[in-house]
Protein backbone atom coordinates (compact mmCIF):
# COMPACT_ATOMS: atom_id res chain seq x y z
CA UNK A 1 0.00 0.00 0.00
CA UNK A 2 1.61 3.28 -1.11
CA UNK A 3 1.17 5.96 1.51
CA UNK A 4 2.43 9.46 0.74
CA UNK A 5 2.98 12.27 3.22
CA UNK A 6 2.88 16.05 3.12
CA UNK A 7 2.49 18.94 5.53
CA UNK A 8 -1.08 20.04 6.26
CA UNK A 9 -2.24 23.38 4.83
CA UNK A 10 -5.32 25.47 5.74
CA UNK A 11 -7.33 23.99 2.83
CA UNK A 12 -7.05 20.59 4.55
CA UNK A 13 -8.90 21.79 7.67
CA UNK A 14 -12.41 20.45 6.89
CA UNK A 15 -11.20 16.99 5.86
CA UNK A 16 -8.62 16.81 8.66
CA UNK A 17 -11.18 17.85 11.27
CA UNK A 18 -13.61 15.16 10.04
CA UNK A 19 -10.86 12.52 10.05
CA UNK A 20 -9.73 13.26 13.62
CA UNK A 21 -13.27 13.40 14.97
CA UNK A 22 -14.31 10.08 13.40
CA UNK A 23 -11.13 8.26 14.46
CA UNK A 24 -11.15 9.00 18.19
CA UNK A 25 -14.78 9.00 19.30
CA UNK A 26 -18.37 8.25 18.42
CA UNK A 27 -19.81 5.33 16.51
CA UNK A 28 -17.67 5.87 13.41
CA UNK A 29 -14.54 5.25 15.50
CA UNK A 30 -15.81 1.77 16.44
CA UNK A 31 -14.91 0.57 12.95
CA UNK A 32 -11.30 0.74 14.16
CA UNK A 33 -9.68 -1.58 16.71
CA UNK A 34 -8.92 1.08 19.32
CA UNK A 35 -11.07 4.08 20.18
CA UNK A 36 -12.02 6.40 23.01
CA UNK A 37 -15.75 5.89 22.30
CA UNK A 38 -16.40 4.03 25.58
CA UNK A 39 -14.45 6.61 27.60
CA UNK A 40 -15.29 10.04 26.18
CA UNK A 41 -18.12 11.61 24.18
CA UNK A 42 -18.10 14.87 22.32
CA UNK A 43 -15.39 16.61 20.39
CA UNK A 44 -11.71 15.66 20.30
CA UNK A 45 -10.69 18.96 18.75
CA UNK A 46 -12.06 21.83 16.69
CA UNK A 47 -10.98 23.71 13.59
CA UNK A 48 -9.54 26.61 15.59
CA UNK A 49 -7.22 24.29 17.49
CA UNK A 50 -6.18 22.44 14.33
CA UNK A 51 -5.49 25.73 12.56
CA UNK A 52 -3.32 27.01 15.37
CA UNK A 53 -1.38 23.71 15.57
CA UNK A 54 -0.87 23.83 11.79
CA UNK A 55 0.54 27.33 11.82
CA UNK A 56 2.92 26.89 14.77
CA UNK A 57 6.58 27.16 13.75
CA UNK A 58 7.60 24.48 16.27
CA UNK A 59 5.16 21.87 14.97
CA UNK A 60 4.83 19.66 11.91
CA UNK A 61 1.26 18.59 11.14
CA UNK A 62 1.62 15.81 8.60
CA UNK A 63 -1.07 14.07 6.57
CA UNK A 64 -1.00 10.62 4.96
CA UNK A 65 -2.69 9.97 1.61
CA UNK A 66 -3.51 6.83 -0.33
CA UNK A 67 -3.75 7.06 -4.11
CA UNK A 68 -7.24 6.46 -5.49
CA UNK A 69 -8.15 4.85 -8.81
CA UNK A 70 -8.19 8.01 -10.88
CA UNK A 71 -10.11 9.81 -8.15
CA UNK A 72 -7.16 11.58 -6.59
CA UNK A 73 -5.53 11.01 -3.24
CA UNK A 74 -7.60 10.17 -0.17
CA UNK A 75 -6.70 11.60 3.22
CA UNK A 76 -6.34 8.55 5.48
CA UNK A 77 -4.02 9.53 8.34
CA UNK A 78 -2.55 12.37 10.36
CA UNK A 79 0.14 12.97 12.94
CA UNK A 80 1.41 16.04 14.75
CA UNK A 81 5.07 16.22 15.74
CA UNK A 82 5.90 19.06 18.14
CA UNK A 83 9.36 20.23 19.11
CA UNK A 84 9.48 20.45 22.90
CA UNK A 85 13.17 21.26 23.10
CA UNK A 86 14.43 18.14 24.87
CA UNK A 87 12.08 15.81 22.98
CA UNK A 88 9.59 15.62 20.14
CA UNK A 89 5.99 15.13 21.16
CA UNK A 90 3.65 13.04 18.98
CA UNK A 91 -0.12 13.61 18.97
CA UNK A 92 -3.20 13.81 16.73
CA UNK A 93 -2.13 10.40 15.48
CA UNK A 94 -4.98 8.76 13.59
CA UNK A 95 -5.73 6.34 10.78
CA UNK A 96 -9.17 6.31 9.15
CA UNK A 97 -11.08 3.68 11.17
CA UNK A 98 -12.11 1.43 8.25
CA UNK A 99 -8.46 1.25 7.13
CA UNK A 100 -6.93 0.41 10.51
CA UNK A 101 -5.11 -2.85 11.17
CA UNK A 102 -3.43 -2.94 7.73
CA UNK A 103 -0.07 -1.50 8.72
CA UNK A 104 -0.75 2.17 7.96
CA UNK A 105 -0.35 3.25 11.60
CA UNK A 106 3.15 1.78 11.73
CA UNK A 107 4.11 3.72 8.58
CA UNK A 108 2.74 6.98 10.01
CA UNK A 109 4.54 6.51 13.32
CA UNK A 110 7.78 5.75 11.47
CA UNK A 111 7.35 9.00 9.50
CA UNK A 112 6.74 10.92 12.75
CA UNK A 113 9.93 9.45 14.20
CA UNK A 114 11.85 10.37 11.02
CA UNK A 115 10.62 13.96 11.32
CA UNK A 116 11.58 14.05 15.01
CA UNK A 117 15.08 12.84 14.24
CA UNK A 118 15.90 14.40 10.87
CA UNK A 119 13.87 17.63 10.81
CA UNK A 120 13.74 18.54 14.49
CA UNK A 121 17.01 16.91 15.55
CA UNK A 122 15.47 15.14 18.55
CA UNK A 123 16.56 11.76 19.85
CA UNK A 124 13.58 11.23 22.15
CA UNK A 125 9.86 11.01 21.36
CA UNK A 126 7.20 11.45 24.02
CA UNK A 127 3.44 11.11 23.94
CA UNK A 128 0.54 10.82 26.33
CA UNK A 129 -2.15 8.16 26.22
CA UNK A 130 -5.26 7.69 28.34
CA UNK A 131 -4.21 5.21 31.02
CA UNK A 132 -7.29 3.04 30.53
CA UNK A 133 -6.40 2.27 26.87
CA UNK A 134 -4.43 -0.92 27.55
CA UNK A 135 -4.56 -2.21 23.94
CA UNK A 136 -3.11 1.06 22.61
CA UNK A 137 -0.38 1.19 25.28
CA UNK A 138 0.50 -2.41 24.29
CA UNK A 139 0.69 -1.33 20.61
CA UNK A 140 3.10 1.47 21.51
CA UNK A 141 5.14 -0.93 23.69
CA UNK A 142 5.64 -3.14 20.61
CA UNK A 143 6.97 -0.02 18.82
CA UNK A 144 9.47 0.67 21.64
CA UNK A 145 7.52 3.16 23.78
CA UNK A 146 7.73 2.68 27.55
CA UNK A 147 5.87 4.44 30.38
CA UNK A 148 8.02 7.04 32.13
CA UNK A 149 6.04 6.69 35.36
CA UNK A 150 4.63 10.22 34.96
CA UNK A 151 0.89 10.79 34.86
CA UNK A 152 -1.07 13.85 33.76
CA UNK A 153 -4.63 14.78 34.72
CA UNK A 154 -7.48 14.61 32.20
CA UNK A 155 -8.79 18.17 31.60
CA UNK A 156 -12.15 17.69 33.31
CA UNK A 157 -14.37 20.72 32.92
CA UNK A 158 -12.88 21.81 29.61
CA UNK A 159 -15.65 21.36 27.02
CA UNK A 160 -13.08 21.56 24.21
CA UNK A 161 -11.64 18.26 25.46
CA UNK A 162 -15.00 16.50 25.13
CA UNK A 163 -17.40 14.93 27.62
CA UNK A 164 -15.77 12.20 29.71
CA UNK A 165 -17.97 9.19 30.54
CA UNK A 166 -16.12 8.33 33.75
CA UNK A 167 -14.39 10.30 36.47
CA UNK A 168 -11.08 8.44 36.74
CA UNK A 169 -9.47 9.24 33.39
CA UNK A 170 -5.83 10.28 33.34
CA UNK A 171 -2.91 10.15 30.97
CA UNK A 172 0.26 8.11 31.14
CA UNK A 173 3.38 9.49 29.48
CA UNK A 174 5.25 7.19 27.09
CA UNK A 175 8.79 7.69 25.84
CA UNK A 176 11.10 6.20 23.25
CA UNK A 177 14.74 6.85 22.54
CA UNK A 178 15.23 6.91 18.79
CA UNK A 179 18.02 4.75 17.35
Ligand SMILES: CC(C)(COP(=O)(O)OP(=O)(O)OC[C@H]1O[C@@H](n2cnc3c(N)ncnc32)[C@H](O)[C@@H]1OP(=O)(O)O)[C@@H](O)C(=O)NCCC(=O)NCCS
Nearest residue numbers: 023024033034093094095100101102103104105106135142
Ligand atom coordinates in the same frame (compact mmCIF):
# COMPACT_ATOMS: atom_id res chain seq x y z
C1 LIG B 1 -3.54 3.89 16.81
C2 LIG B 1 -3.74 3.87 15.30
C3 LIG B 1 -3.17 5.14 14.68
C4 LIG B 1 -3.00 2.64 14.72
O1 LIG B 1 -3.22 2.59 13.32
P1 LIG B 1 -3.38 1.21 12.52
O2 LIG B 1 -3.35 1.55 11.08
O3 LIG B 1 -4.51 0.43 13.03
O4 LIG B 1 -2.01 0.47 12.94
P2 LIG B 1 -1.32 -0.80 12.23
O5 LIG B 1 -2.25 -1.37 11.21
O6 LIG B 1 0.05 -0.41 11.81
O7 LIG B 1 -1.18 -1.80 13.43
C5 LIG B 1 -2.26 -2.59 13.81
C6 LIG B 1 -1.91 -3.27 15.09
O8 LIG B 1 -3.11 -3.42 15.82
C7 LIG B 1 -3.17 -4.71 16.33
N1 LIG B 1 -4.57 -5.01 16.47
C8 LIG B 1 -5.47 -5.20 15.49
N2 LIG B 1 -6.67 -5.46 16.03
C9 LIG B 1 -6.50 -5.43 17.36
C10 LIG B 1 -7.38 -5.63 18.46
N3 LIG B 1 -8.68 -5.90 18.29
N4 LIG B 1 -6.88 -5.51 19.73
C11 LIG B 1 -5.60 -5.21 19.92
N5 LIG B 1 -4.71 -5.01 18.91
C12 LIG B 1 -5.17 -5.13 17.65
C13 LIG B 1 -2.43 -5.55 15.32
O9 LIG B 1 -1.98 -6.73 15.92
C14 LIG B 1 -1.29 -4.61 14.94
O10 LIG B 1 -0.25 -4.63 15.89
P3 LIG B 1 1.14 -5.42 15.63
O11 LIG B 1 1.60 -5.07 14.26
O12 LIG B 1 2.07 -4.97 16.72
O13 LIG B 1 0.78 -6.87 15.74
C15 LIG B 1 -5.24 3.74 14.93
O14 LIG B 1 -5.76 2.60 15.58
C16 LIG B 1 -6.11 4.93 15.33
O15 LIG B 1 -6.24 5.89 14.57
N6 LIG B 1 -6.78 4.87 16.52
C17 LIG B 1 -7.73 5.92 16.92
C18 LIG B 1 -7.02 7.21 17.32
C19 LIG B 1 -6.03 6.98 18.42
O16 LIG B 1 -6.36 6.43 19.44
N7 LIG B 1 -4.77 7.42 18.20
C20 LIG B 1 -3.69 7.28 19.16
C21 LIG B 1 -3.79 8.35 20.17
S1 LIG B 1 -2.42 8.39 21.28
